[in-house]
Amino acid sequence: MSAAHDIPRRRPLLRAALPAAGLLPLVLWQIVFFVVPVALIFGVSVWRTQSYRLIPAFTFDNYIAIFARPAIWRALLLSVETAAFVTVACAVLAFPVAYFIAKKAGRWRGLLLVAVIAPFWISIVMRVAAWRLLLGERGVINQVAMTLGLTDAPMSFLLYSPVSTAIGLIYAYLPLYVLPLYAAISNIHDNWIEAALDLNASPARTFFEVILPLSAPGLVVGAVFCFVFGLGEFVTPALLGGGKQLMFSQVIQDEFQRRLDWPSGAAMAVVLLVLVFAALALSMKWIRRASGETGL
Amino acid sequence: MNRLSFGWTLPAYSVLLYAFLYLPIVVIVLFAFDAKAIPGLPIDAFTTDWFSASLGDTRLVGSLLTSIRLALMAAVLSTALAMPAAMVLAWRPVRMKSLVLCLVLGPVVLPQLVLGLGLVVLFRAAPDLIGAPAIVLAHTTMTSSYATLMLYSRFLGFRRSYIEAAMNLGADEFTTFREVVLPLVAPSLIAVLLLAFTDAFGEFVVAWFLAGFTETLPIAIWTSLRQVISPKIYALSALVILVTLFVSVSAQVWILGQSRRECES
Amino acid sequence: MTERSPNAVELRAVSKVYGASAAVRDVSMEIARGAFVTILGPSGCGKSTLLRMISGFVTPSSGDVLIDGVSVLGAAPYERDTAMVFQDYALFPHRTVAQNLAFGLRMRRIAKDEIARRVEAMLELVNLRGFGDRRVSQMSGGQAQRVALGRALIVRPAVLLLDEPLGALDLKLRKQMQAELKTIHRDLGLTFVAVTHDQEEALTLSDRIAVMNGGALEQFDTPENLYRRPATRFVADFVGNANLFDARIGGGGRVAADSLPLTLDLSAAQRGGRGEGTRVALVVRPETIAVGAAAPAHHDCRVEARVDEIMFSGAVQQITGHLPDGTRLTAHQSAALPAPERGATAIFSWPGQSVWLVDG
Ligand SMILES: Nc1ncnc2c1ncn2[C@@H]1O[C@H](COP(=O)(O)OP(=O)(O)OP(=O)(O)O)[C@@H](O)[C@H]1O
Ligand SMILES: [Mg+2]
Numbered sequence: 001m002s003a004a005h006d007i008p009r010r011r012p013l014l015r016a017a018l019p020a021a022g023l024l025p026l027v028l029w030q031i032v033f034f035v036v037p038v039a040l041i042f043g044v045s046v047w048r049t050q051s052y053r054l055i056p057a058f059t060f061d062n063y064i065a066i067f068a069r070p071a072i073w074r075a076l077l078l079s080v081e082t083a084a085f086v087t088v089a090c091a092v093l094a095f096p097v098a099y100f101i102a103k104k105a106g107r108w109r110g111l112l113l114v115a116v117i118a119p120f121w122i123s124i125v126m127r128v129a130a131w132r133l134l135l136g137e138r139g140v141i142n143q144v145a146m147t148l149g150l151t152d153a154p155m156s157f158l159l160y161s162p163v164s165t166a167i168g169l170i171y172a173y174l175p176l177y178v179l180p181l182y183a184a185i186s187n188i189h190d191n192w193i194e195a196a197l198d199l200n201a202s203p204a205r206t207f208f209e210v211i212l213p214l215s216a217p218g219l220v221v222g223a224v225f226c227f228v229f230g231l232g233e234f235v236t237p238a239l240l241g242g243g244k245q246l247m248f249s250q251v252i253q254d255e256f257q258r259r260l261d262w263p264s265g266a267a268m269a270v271v272l273l274v275l276v277f278a279a280l281a282l283s284m285k286w287i288r289r290a291s292g293e294t295g296l
Numbered sequence: 297m298n299r300l301s302f303g304w305t306l307p308a309y310s311v312l313l314y315a316f317l318y319l320p321i322v323v324i325v326l327f328a329f330d331a332k333a334i335p336g337l338p339i340d341a342f343t344t345d346w347f348s349a350s351l352g353d354t355r356l357v358g359s360l361l362t363s364i365r366l367a368l369m370a371a372v373l374s375t376a377l378a379m380p381a382a383m384v385l386a387w388r389p390v391r392m393k394s395l396v397l398c399l400v401l402g403p404v405v406l407p408q409l410v411l412g413l414g415l416v417v418l419f420r421a422a423p424d425l426i427g428a429p430a431i432v433l434a435h436t437t438m439t440s441s442y443a444t445l446m447l448y449s450r451f452l453g454f455r456r457s458y459i460e461a462a463m464n465l466g467a468d469e470f471t472t473f474r475e476v477v478l479p480l481v482a483p484s485l486i487a488v489l490l491l492a493f494t495d496a497f498g499e500f501v502v503a504w505f506l507a508g509f510t511e512t513l514p515i516a517i518w519t520s521l522r523q524v525i526s527p528k529i530y531a532l533s534a535l536v537i538l539v540t541l542f543v544s545v546s547a548q549v550w551i552l553g554q555s556r557r558e559c560e561s
Numbered sequence: 562m563t564e565r566s567p568n569a570v571e572l573r574a575v576s577k578v579y580g581a582s583a584a585v586r587d588v589s590m591e592i593a594r595g596a597f598v599t600i601l602g603p604s605g606c607g608k609s610t611l612l613r614m615i616s617g618f619v620t621p622s623s624g625d626v627l628i629d630g631v632s633v634l635g636a637a638p639y640e641r642d643t644a645m646v647f648q649d650y651a652l653f654p655h656r657t658v659a660q661n662l663a664f665g666l667r668m669r670r671i672a673k674d675e676i677a678r679r680v681e682a683m684l685e686l687v688n689l690r691g692f693g694d695r696r697v698s699q700m701s702g703g704q705a706q707r708v709a710l711g712r713a714l715i716v717r718p719a720v721l722l723l724d725e726p727l728g729a730l731d732l733k734l735r736k737q738m739q740a741e742l743k744t745i746h747r748d749l750g751l752t753f754v755a756v757t758h759d760q761e762e763a764l765t766l767s768d769r770i771a772v773m774n775g776g777a778l779e780q781f782d783t784p785e786n787l788y789r790r791p792a793t794r795f796v797a798d799f800v801g802n803a804n805l806f807d808a809r810i811g812g813g814g815r816v817a818a819d820s821l822p823l824t825l826d827l828s829a830a831q832r833g834g835r836g837e838g839t840r841v842a843l844v845v846r847p848e849t850i851a852v853g854a855a856a857p858a859h860h861d862c863r864v865e866a867r868v869d870e871i872m873f874s875g876a877v878q879q880i881t882g883h884l885p886d887g888t889r890l891t892a893h894q895s896a897a898l899p900a901p902e903r904g905a906t907a908i909f910s911w912p913g914q915s916v917w918l919v920d921g
Contacts, residue, residue: 018469019388022380023396026440029377030399033437037414038406044417093313100310112310114548119317121491121544123498125514126533129521130320133327133335133530140323143337174317225405232407234501239521249409256413257505266417269410280405457651460618463638464645465716466668472639475664479655 038273045266054262062267072251072268079248080275082162082237083230086169090177090226091219093170098181098218099211103190113182120175128239131168135159135240160242168236173229177222184218185211220286228276248272321537327527328534335527346531353528359516360532362428366512367497369432374440374492375447375485382444383477386451387459403441411438412502419506430506435496442495443488446551450484483550490547494540566630569594569720569752570615575624576776577610584610586776587624592720592769597746597753599763602773603799608756611773612722615754616643629719639668644713646723650705652697658708659684659693665716679715686745687711703734710742714749723755727762739765760800764788772796788846794919797844804845804890807921810837816918818843820888821864825913833918840921849911850892852880852901856910863910866890868901882909 045062048055066072101112119127134140135158142154157163188211196206212219237247246254252272255265280287331341350356381400390396403411412434419430458480462472478485500514507515513536520529570592577585585607592598600608613619614626617638625632633641644665652661659680666676684690687707692700700708706726713721726742727735743766746753757763763770764784771781772795780792791797794805808818814832816825825843835841845862856863866882873879873896880892880901890909901907 019384019390022384023390026377026381026444027396027399029440030402030437033415033418033433034403034406034411035399037411037418038402040417041410041414096306096309097313100306104306110552111549114545114552115314116317117548118541118545119321121494121498122321122537122540123500123514123517125500125517125521126324126498126537127320129517129525129529129533130324132521133323134320138336140337171316171320174313228405228407232409234409235518239518249407252409252413256416262417265413269413272407273410276405276407455649455651457647457649458653460616460638461645461647461651461653461712462664463618464616464643465665465712466639467664468637468639471668476653 041266041269041273043266044262045270047263047266049261049263062263063271065264066267066271071246072248075246075248075251076271078162078245079231082166082169082247083227086166086173086230087223087226089166089170090174091223094174094177094181094222095215095219098178098185098215101178102182102185102188113178116178117175120172124172124235125239127172128168128236131164131171131240132159135164135167159240160244162241162245164240164242165237165247168240169230169233172233172236173226176225176229180221180225181215181218184215188214217286217289220283224279224283224287228279231275231279232272321541324530324537325534328531330527333527334524335530346527347535350528350532350535355511356513356516356528356532359511359513360536362510363497363513366428366432366435367493370435370439370496371489371493373432373436374443374496375489377436377440378443378447378488379485382447382451385444385448386454387456400441400444403438404445408438408499408501412505415502416505426506427508427510430508431503431510431512434502434506435499438499438502439492439495443492446488446491447481447484450481454481487547487551490543494544494547498540565594566627567594568592568627569596569629570754571627571630572611572615573625573627575611575614575621575626577607577614577619578622583622583776585614585621588773588776588778589624590771590778590781592752592754594752595750596769597743597755597767598769598771599755599757599767600771600773601757601760601763601799604758606773607776608758608773609724612645612724612754612756615641615720616645616722617641642719644716644718644721646709646713646721646726648725648728650709650729652700652705652708652712654697656697657693658689658695658697658700661697661708661712662693662715664712669716683711683715686714686748688741702730703738706730706738707741710745714745714751717749717751720752720754723753725756725758727757735762742766764800770800772799774799790917791844791919794842794921797842797917797919801846802891804843804847804850805919806843806845806888808841808843808918809921810835810839810841812837816841816843820884820886823862823864825862825916827913827916827918831914831916831918835918835920841918842921844917844919845911846915847879847891847893849915850890851894851898851910852882852892852907853899854901854908856908859912860910861913862916863908864890865906866909868903868905868907871900871903882907 044054046058046060048057048059048061097116101109101116105112132139136142137154137156137159139159141158142151145151146154192210192214193206196210197203201209232249234249234253237250238253241247241250248268249272252265252268255261255268326339327335328346329342329344330336330339331343331345332339384390385393385396415430415434419426425433454477458476459472462476463469467475498514500518503512504515504518511519513532517529517533520526568591570590572588572590574587574589575585576583576587588611600611602608610619614621615628617633617636617640621634625634627633628641628643653664656664662680662683663676666679671679680693684693687710689704689707689711692704697705697708706729710726727738730738739762742753755766767784769781769783770787772779772787774795780787780796782790782792787796787800791800791803797803797805806818806821808816810832811817811824814827814829816827816832817823851857851860852868864884866884868880868882870881871878876896877893878896878898878900880894882890882892884890892909
């Protein structure tokens with residue numbers, strides 16, 4: 001009795017084709033709905049418009065125009081500044097919590113980590129709506145501050161200003177920063193910290209010479225994602241930032257949808273993309289290191 | 297536990313930070329019960345009327361149902377795309393693997409604004425798809441990235457010897473998948489489905505660009521945020537937020553429990 | 562039934578190359594039906610790769626693999642009549658013990674009642690009666706090992722492949738499982754091919770042992786021949802830790818050791834047909850060496866050496882010493898005999914007819 005003959009044979013050709021068949025749908029999908037749209041943006045950015053109609057051409061006028069319009073410059077600068085500020089603020093705010101979860105939370109660490117990330121899954125529009133309730137002139141924060149006598153008149157800078165945009169962005173991306181930091185900090189062995197303390201390093205020196213350098217991969221990766229997402233974020237500035245000081249993403253959207261000048265908007269989008277890819281490229285080494293350590 | 301102890305400062309700070317993270321959620325839920333037509337402190341009277349009002353608002357409920365329907369499609373589609381790809385990436389030698397991974401990761405780091413605008417340009421070639429189909433296609437693109445990443449790491453951790461044992465005992469590729477792989481990764485698969493659903497459900501920017509006359513819930517809220525906002529919105533948001541929190545937390549706790557079980561065995 | 566090959570497995574010059582290095586090189590081997598063969602060798606020598614070429618998880622770079630006389634090169638693992646016991650057991654965690662056992666039979670589309678009957682019989686055979694409904698996570702190491710064995714045995718494969726099956730067990734359990742494996746092999750009459758890097762396990766279990774080194778097959782022979790007539794220096798050293806002394810064959814069959822004050826008259830059989838001038842190594846088993854103030858009469862090879870170390874391990878004492886030129890010697894002798902003193906000079910002696918030659 002030979003069992004081999006009871007088992008149906010499958011053609012080797014079909015077997016060899018299985019891996020390709022598994023990968024192909026996703027790859028094709030991403031080419032059509034990710035690569036092609038991005039390529040189209042690049043393409044359109046060198047076209048022209050004439051009385052609201054797209055003219056295929058090859059011109060750098062749109063890019064030159066960006067640099068000629070100070071309003072766009074200011075928006076770009078404000079976006080970069082805000083994203084940078086948000087990144088630093090997130091790093092400072094996230095670090096102690098990541099440290100606490102990684103080193104002090106014991107068996108609660110899983111749940112605490114999930115609890116940090118959970119708000120991230122709520123629709124951004126709803127999160128922003130909630131912040132409007134908090135930050136408005138008659139919002140919760142002003143009401144509480146006035147009741148406590150901290151201020152006489154409502155603080156009007158809280159809503160519809162770069163401040164409120166920054167608060168909204170910090171709120172949105174703080175969870176994203178905790179994750180890589182947590183991963184990096186949990187990779188620091190307690191022994192190393194112990195060793196530093198045993199060598200009579202003060203807690204401060206231990207922090208700056210052991211903990212901080214070893215969490216650098218997490219810090220950098222978190223920073224990149226925070227910065228990149230903050231730079232391109234649209235909903236938060238649009239709903240919290242008010243209409244006076246526009247961010248770059250708002251200008252792009254305005255160009256595309258209200259002024260219907262696609263080539264000009266596409267050129268700005270390309271500038272945004274270049275910034276994003278520059279940030280990613282500069283930190284690639286660190287992203288590799290961090291993902292290697294967490295085993296992703 | 298190491299000796300570098302910060303006493304009560306670290307826990308206290310953490311409590312404050314969690315308060316910051318959950319403050320907006322608490323506020324929106326609280327104001328959903330505020331009896332005033334324009335919500336604000338102090339809340340003198342509580343009511344549940346806004347909940348019934350929002351559920352009676354056909355336009356709001358319609359957008360909610362649209363969101364659920366489209367997100368469900370995107371979640372199923374993206375998981376179906378992601379699962380075989382993640383298996384191949386994790387288990388088979390793939391030529392130009394880093395290129396494929398870049399392709400997969402791209403939509404994660406690409407500003408949604410840019411993806412949305414690019415898709416607007418793309419769909420000029422197929423204007424009939426604008427609306428629900430375009431939204432599903434776009435959301436699938438975005439969520440399949442996350443889904444592939446999550447499943448890829450799950451499959452990397454999957455013990456190869458289970459597969460070899462099955463094949464060795466006479467199970468072909470498909471039978472092995474059905475009898476061994478699928479039952480063992482089912483929890484992760486469900487978790488990924490849930491997270492993809494949540495992500496697609498809440499996405500606004502890209503959907504807004506491609507919506508045409510279709511209205512998803514985030515779009516409906518966006519529209520109402522530009523006018524005087526009705527407490528009905530807060531009531532519905534509160535419901536949705538609580539469900540979202542429940543779904544995402546349980547999905548992630550599930551994944552967490554899975555990986556812990558894997559480590560122990 | 563047509564004429565069957567007497568060999569359950571036949572390897573014909575198989576090699577497996579990974580990039581620039583060969584995991585297995587040019588291995589040929591015939592494994593008779595019903596034999597218990599172990600593949601023995603140091604870590605990384607290609608044992609698992611060889612086993613996985615038989616089971617179909619690794620495709621040979623060159624050469625041919627035959628099962629029951631038929632080439633299986635194009636056949637997928639599930640098309641080959643092999644069953645494997647994995648080092649980590651790979652028991653399906655979502656199935657009970659009985660479901661694990663039944664898996665291979667279900668794949669062969671065997672009737673339900675027949676499956677139930679055979680599962681019961683297998684539970685009996687591997688001493689797990691009443692454990693059928695347990696979850697595999699509730700099994701102890703030894704029990705899990707038995708389930709893994711049963712799951713592979715139940716399909717009555719042409720070859721049962723075992724990759725370090727006892728590697729995860731503690732010493733006592735390991736001894737017990739060795740005995741059980743041996744009994745099961747004898748009772749069922751199936752062909753077993755096991756991988757191990759434990760030479761004692763290989764010697765106890767198998768009819769024949771394949772010793773591998775650096776991807777190549779050094780020797781494939783019975784345990785006794787491996788021990789008494791090793792083919793290479795490596796085998797002599799790896800199996801039984803022999804003393805090896807470089808030597809040279811002189812005129813008239815006399816062999817002169819380079820470093821020992823020793824010449825031996827060896828029979829033609831011992832010389833293995835090697836001619837004058839050939840460089841060889843003398844293989845002297847530690848067990849054949851006696852250490853004392855004088856040599857027993859029949860020990861015609863005698864050297865004087867300084868005693869470095871004496872280690873007792875139960876019934877045997879291991880004595881190491883060195884000659885004036887630094888050559889080291891190891892002897893095993895009964896712990897009942899008087900031990901020489903450390904640092905003292907003693908006579909190390911052995912009978913010349915127990916010496917074996919390998920190529921130098
Ligand atoms: N898939 C692979 N790719 C590259 N090299 C491999 C691969 N599989 C095995 N090797 C190499 O082939 C050699 C033999 O490996 P193999 O697993 O057969 O050794 P082994 O004798 O079973 O060792 P051990 O006793 O440690 O299990 C090793 O050097 C290993 O690094
Ligand atoms: Mg091995």
